Amino acid sequence: MTPSYIDRDESGIEAGTGTGTSTGADRDGVPVVRARRATLDDVPALVRLRGLMLDGMGVETGGPDAPWRAASAQWFTERLRRPGLFAAFLVDDPVLGVVASAVGTCDAHAPGPANPSGLQGHVSNVSTDPRRRRLGHARVCLDALLTWFREEAGVTVINLNATEDGATLYESYGFAAPRHPALQLRTAGASR
Numbered sequence: 001m002t003p004s005y006i007d008r009d010e011s012g013i014e015a016g017t018g019t020g021t022s023t024g025a026d027r028d029g030v031p032v033v034r035a036r037r038a039t040l041d042d043v044p045a046l047v048r049l050r051g052l053m054l055d056g057m058g059v060e061t062g063g064p065d066a067p068w069r070a071a072s073a074q075w076f077t078e079r080l081r082r083p084g085l086f087a088a089f090l091v092d093d094p095v096l097g098v099v100a101s102a103v104g105t106c107d108a109h110a111p112g113p114a115n116p117s118g119l120q121g122h123v124s125n126v127s128t129d130p131r132r133r134r135l136g137h138a139r140v141c142l143d144a145l146l147t148w149f150r151e152e153a154g155v156t157v158i159n160l161n162a163t164e165d166g167a168t169l170y171e172s173y174g175f176a177a178p179r180h181p182a183l184q185l186r187t188a189g190a191s192r
Helices: 040-056 067-080 137-153 164-172
Strands: 005-008 014-017 023-025 031-037 086-093 097-108 119-128 157-160
Touching (some): 031 137, 040 067, 040 086, 086 137, 137 164
Parallel strands (some): 014 031
8 A cells, every 4th residue: 555645845845756657637626646656668757857857967968879878767667666666756747748757776884883773764856847847746656765774674764865956855854964974985997
């Protein structure tokens, strides 16, 4: 059973997740936006939204034939076949098609006192088409993803990397800087 909830964002538009159509209106005529779980048919949309997100971060993404797009499509395809460890939630628009996403992966880490299973979640690809931003679509996708982590995947620790634009949304859910600083090393390893 897919969880269902309604959220009203700052624009006053109600948003929720559940089954059935992803847009519509409630009994008062207020637009309702629903997230749905991505399927293999959604791989092109996930790649497109990833490109929009990267463009928004100032990353040069290249054209439609850029090699990263095919690699990304393969990555999404492989992960969508592992529903216990991966989920992506989308919002459909009646005119534009898929316009928002939030993606989550589960990774096994060494168990510890605060996380006996060692399972950790990672949120990524929270992206909304620029023509549909500020309508609560990202929040709807993130709601669905966090519910999946909690209720289906059993994850108690969830990480993400935030852009300046997204930080306020994540902080509203309680995301905060980890106790120990996250560091990153980029090596000049062989490219595949």
